Amino acid sequence: MATPMTPAQWRAALKAEGVKVTEYDGWTTRGRDAATGKPFGPVHGVLNHHTVATNSLKSIAVDGRPDLPAPLAHSHLAKTGTVTLVSCHRANHAGLAAANVIDAIIAERKLPKQNKATTVDGNDCLYGIEVENLGDQKDAYTRAQYDALVRYNAAICRHHDWGAGSVAGHLETSVEGKVDPRGPVEGYGTRGKFSLTMAQLRTDVDERLKHPASWSPGTATAYTVVKGDTLWSIAASKLGDGNRWKEIADLNGLKDADAITPGQKLKLPAK
Numbered sequence: 329m330a331t332p333m334t335p336a337q338w339r340a341a342l343k344a345e346g347v348k349v350t351e352y353d354g355w356t357t358r359g360r361d362a363a364t365g366k367p368f369g370p371v372h373g374v375l376n377h378h379t380v381a382t383n384s385l386k387s388i389a390v391d392g393r394p395d396l397p398a399p400l401a402h403s404h405l406a407k408t409g410t411v412t413l414v415s416c417h418r419a420n421h422a423g424l425a426a427a428n429v430i431d432a433i434i435a436e437r438k439l440p441k442q443n444k445a446t447t448v449d450g451n452d453c454l455y456g457i458e459v460e461n462l463g464d465q466k467d468a469y470t471r472a473q474y475d476a477l478v479r480y481n482a483a484i485c486r487h488h489d490w491g492a493g494s495v496a497g498h499l500e501t502s503v504e505g506k507v508d509p510r511g512p513v514e515g516y517g518t519r520g521k522f523s524l525t526m527a528q529l530r531t532d533v534d535e536r537l538k539h540p541a542s543w544s545p546g547t548a549t550a551y552t553v554v555k556g557d558t559l560w561s562i563a564a565s566k567l568g569d570g571n572r573w574k575e576i577a578d579l580n581g582l583k584d585a586d587a588i589t590p591g592q593k594l595k596l597p598a599k
């Protein structure tokens with residue numbers, strides 16, 4: 329049984345994790361609890377969404393949609409990587425969720441396919457974050473945005489003593505055919521462009537939870553090849569381990585380990 333975070337706990341958890349946060353006016357009192365007669369909680373996990381829109385903060389916080397009153401999430405994540413808190417109470421974001429998936433989130437088991445025969449109201453028990461992205465598989469999540477998304481999910485998990493198995497995507501819980509979140513990501517840490525998948529996000533949250541909240545993922549540094557270099561010698565001198573030459577090859581898309589020439593620019597992974 330996990331009790332929803334208080335405003336003070338939200339602020340402390342996100343600050344400790346290094347998330348840039350702003351607060352939307354009224355976020356500590358805004359919610360759907362009174363209107364629905366259903367209190368928020370106990371909470372079981374974090375649900376990730378994409379907005380399918382730009383400049384969607386106000387609609388998520390206060391305007392809602394014609395068919396759905398706001399708040400439409402607990403938080404909004406802009407392209408800049410700034411998280412805006414819009415509610416800490418019941419929010420309209422999850423819709424109907426498959427009970428078998430919610431059970432798996434509670435147990436932090438591998439998520440099964442949705443059994444649509446038995447559903448629960450996901451808004452009862454899931455935190456929701458709307459990440460600004462068109463969801464058209466072309467619009468990219470920025471580096472700052474994805475980094476903040478990992479930190480946000482990890483902050484909530486760390487607060488509740490959950491693992492990355494408590495992180496889910498709307499496409500995994502919904503019985504209404506949702507596809508979010510999805511799309512290309514500019515990069516993360518030493519990783520270049522990749523596709524946002526929930527498996528990858530959980531892996532990145534899991535990695536983050538192995539470190540203190542103040543941790544930051546290493547980022548690539550630049551190196552210019554000089555005469556006599558091999559990937560092995562570069563790995564040995566710059567990373568302290570020649571056997572890490574393969575990481576340099578992967579990071580730079582090199583198929584032949586010997587195919588480097590003086591003057592060539594390489595990206596090196598974190599030491």
Ligand SMILES: [Zn+2]
Binds near residue numbers: 506
């Ligand atoms: Zn969604």
